Amino acid sequence: MARKPLQFTLNGSDKAVFVEDGRNLLDTLRRGVGDLSPKYGCGQGTCGCCTVLIDGAPHLSCLVLAETVEGRSVETAAGLAGAALHPLQQAFMDNFAAQCGFCTPGMLMAAKALLDRVPSPSREQVVEAIGGNICRCTGYEPIIDAILDAAGRSAGRRSA
């Protein structure tokens, strides 16, 4: 099977890896580079667990052909924290927005994609931003609250 070299930036660091033809970005991140934060939930683009940012825009890494990120910037949940947790990470903890935790990395990246562009979103905008991410545990409300909280609103307030 043909393999090609691939270079890209992951959470600000340069990465280089060989990928077989047809390999998707999710598998490349997890087993190629060792970033285990994006998850496999479906391989079909319906669950959102594999959500990463490519050049700042949300993408489903399971549907991205790995070699298409040549020279581009990829962000995952593993890169959110710096010296301290990212406000979204802190807000998710404070608002109990994770139970099993499997959807959490994807949710965080979908939320980051929103807040990077819309720092003070409405509740409707938050709902739409995570509209491609499935959670089977929380019922979504704590996640929405967490994102609004991170955006600077009061924790726990829900609009009608």
Place this chain on the structure above:
Amino acid sequence: MTVEFRKDLFADERDDNLNEIGKPTQRQDALGHVTGRSPFFDDHLFDGLLHLRCVRSPHHHARIRSIDTSRAERMPGVVRIVRGQDVPVNLNTLLSLLDFGRDDEPLLSVEKVAYKGEPVAAVIAETERQARDAVAAVRVDYEVLPHVLDVEEALAPGAPVVNRAYPNNSFDYHDKYDHQKLRFGDVEAAFAQADEVVEGRYQMSPIEQAPTETNGAIAAPETNDRFVCYTSTQALFFSLGTAAKLLNVASNRLHFIGGTVGGGFGGKVDSLNEPMAILGCMLTGRPVRYVFDREEEMQVGAPRGAERWYLKDGVMRDGRLVARKLTGYFDSGAYTRLSSYAIVKCTGHIPGPYTIPNVHSDVFCVFTNRTPATAMRGFGVTGVDFAIECHMDKVARAIGMDPVEFRILNAYRDGDMKAHRREAKNCALIECAQVAAEKAGWPIREAFRQMSSLRDGGGERARIPHTVTDEHGRIGERRAGGTATPARPAAPRYAAMPPAPVAATPPAPPPSVSPPVAPPPVASAPVPPPAASPPAASPPAASPPAARPQPAPPAVSPPSAEPYQPSQPFQRGVHRPGAGRFSSISGTRRR
């Protein structure tokens, strides 16, 4: 979110220090979740990792004539193909770990497949793609067989035999019956006496747990003659024991490491992935990863099985339930897994949280050519409760009674005898219903707002009535056409039907009349008083109440002078000949 504590309820029963409940205690894995570092089973990297994919039946039911793997073996990246003959012990049932049931399910089928998606071979290759390509190149010659997908059709004579270990398409209970019985009192006599008899049929679909993380395991050789297995299982010791049995390896050679489970909900207990991954590891000497993709998780991964319920209630116009007869069919799919136990669990729950003096249930564990069923969220109970609660509403409507009041009236109280002969303790249905009604703004009458789980239980209601038993539905009878109607019941233990006690059957007052409920008359028989402490201000218990609706003593059976004795000693499980090799995970079990 604030939590409202109703500490006024059962206030004297506990120490009021709530150290955790109601407080926002942070999960110990919250930091791992938000940093993407919680260790799910798949979050471990291995050099030389191989990928395993199964060849699966496209048919509901088929004989396997032959499997040709010759093309697949030659394909790029293929390291090993695994067949049923490679599995050291290729027949198991999950609950053999508890000595319950016959081994009925192969890890890889050899002779026939009994559900769509059943695995018949496994391909292990360097990459997942190569494994998929090779799976597509395996040729299986199937002889398609007739299949059955309906529980009652499966029990009819002439239905295709789904599971060779159970040729009647039903699990064998106690070596005797094709169903699990529960008998308490005499429902037929009670139906004859009841003011109304209400019937219903209830059907559930199978329900897929659909966790975002699919089932999977990675097994790798360790250097100390052991195998490490990272798994998504919810049931680590179950999975370890099952792997030890199927692979005929001492359990102390297996090193199981459970991951954070990415959603289980009961769907990660069947232990299908671990034995296969470890076997692959044994056969190749390398780490092997076996994970369901999403389609497998939904189609092949076990759902909670569908259930069909027939309910028949006898009720008096004043709202008392006097009899409940239930017939339930659990669709176990092609293999037993946990359904045999679900029926026993279900039977312990029947007739629901209500005190009904006559109860009769037959619950079947039926084999069909559907995906084998497993647990989900209270399995064994959630299905029958759906049927019971729908039926309670239907019965309440039939007699023109408020459905919440109907439930409060018939709710069990502390000290009542339950149908499976245990005393009800710590009952709280009444209080839950009262608080729920209050919160919902659902009006209930004062008398029902005053009722309590702590009062009016026990006494007559603590007796085990004379019970009609029967022998119908012996193993094999149904399939031979012998049980279209129940066989003649064994002779009842009393000579004649006594007239209903006057005190228990008032002239049907309309439900708008709401006299307070008085406790039942104190019986002359030596029944010990209920364990619950009597209320300080004792209600007028001395005089037997005249014509008032009350949570009644059994409507039919007269009080017995002696406590009930079972005619046969209680037996646990199903006996298999010979000593069970895996009667316990670690040596001899002490019973």
Place this chain on the structure above:
Amino acid sequence: MSLNVSSYPDIAEAARALARDRAARYLGGGTLLMRAVNEGDQGFSTLIRAPRGALRAVRGLGEQVEIGAGVSMAEVLEDRSLDFLHEAARGVGGPAVRSMATVGGNLFAPSPYGDFATALLALDATVARVRDRGTPIELRAFLAERDREPRAIVASVTVRRPAPGTFRFAKVSRVKPKGVPVLCIAAHLPVAAGRIAGARVAYGAMAATPVRVEAVERTLEGRTLDEAGIAAAVAAAVDGLDPPTDAIASSWYRREVAPVHLKRLLLGRNG
């Protein structure tokens, strides 16, 4: 069979390679094709790639607008000149899917997908393929032959820009707005002297591809957009159609609800 990925320096070479190889597929946004790759689809063995910037222009051409096949749903939503297509684009997947899914790709999406193509169909879209170099065909004709060999790469679609307020789109799904549709309806309803003139109505997920509904178009012609005026159209809502049964809905269900949703759309009551 193992997979190969072949990249070409320009779209024309990619199109020629695609036409030559029956076992090849063109990789647009990847939302359909990579799913098939992940599932080990044995129907193809080569992915053909063109440079990322290809086919991403949006050009206004007077009353018409030409949209490059490589334009993503997210880019449609950011382009104010395409505001009449925003409702259709918004319902395609979630935000991540919209970063990837392309206008051209949606033309190939199998039922019940294809919301965006449905909207284009009601706007008299024409399709230009890379090999044609300027001889576009009607979208209707394109859809009928989209899976035939030799395969083509769509270069762009061109639609008539509707007058404000004359174009409506509704998507019916359990999960809103991103769920797989039960059906979707696109209606272009130009009005002259208070009456409909030149109606175009298209359904998605009601046939093997998005389809125009002539029976509805005919019975709307010359009518007013009120309950009485649309009655005949609603009655003809599913004439000649045999909707698919799939995991989302049965044929029967689609036949039952299509008239309800059509009526709501025509009266402006959905949303």
